[in-house]
Amino acid sequence: QKEVEQNSGPLSVPEGAIASLNCTYSDRGSQSFFWYRQYSGKSPELIMSIYSNGDQEDGRFTAQLNKASQYVSLLIRDSQPSDSATYLCAVNAYPSGTYKYIFGTGTRLKVLA
């Protein structure tokens, strides 16, 4: 079983809709979680970080964490064509390991104009 799992997609949503991206992780002791956006040929760019159960909002983005279910999600409201990218879920390996990230395979999002 992969340590961090994401649906590879593509997830297609119409412009203006809410895009919902999901991630599950296997290490129950994980403490910090990050969402990165990666455009083709570009570096991963940090979108959100979340450490406590519940929701964290930043503009059009909301990260949700449920440690009991080992589940973290990213909601993108009012999706724009410019949001079309691959979204990577990253889990910090600490305390099971050092401060390295364990990444999922990424979910490709397509926002249709």
Add this chain to the structure above:
Amino acid sequence: GAGVSQSPRYKVAKRGQDVALRCDPISGHVSLFWYQQALGQGPEFLTYFQNEAQLDKSGLPSDRFFAERPEGSVSTLKIQRTQQEDSAVYLCASSLESGTHQPQHFGDGTRLSIL
């Protein structure tokens, strides 16, 4: 301020050649990470430095891979006797401090192609 800088952006080498990839982290960042990203996959951890100390090299695929950060700033990832399976994007990331909540900032990567 400048972000994480990696060079070269693209590297083509023949199988069996040695290559060296450079990472210049954000100034003052203590932690430095190397990841390998295959096409269509998420980045996979290679190695981690805290200042000049290499604290984790568990992700290095073989003894052909070697990384250093001698003065605690610039880092070099060296691959000896390259093989075709080494073809990937190599990403470098840095974070201000060591810690579980520290976000990592990524460079644009070096795309390595082994012929």
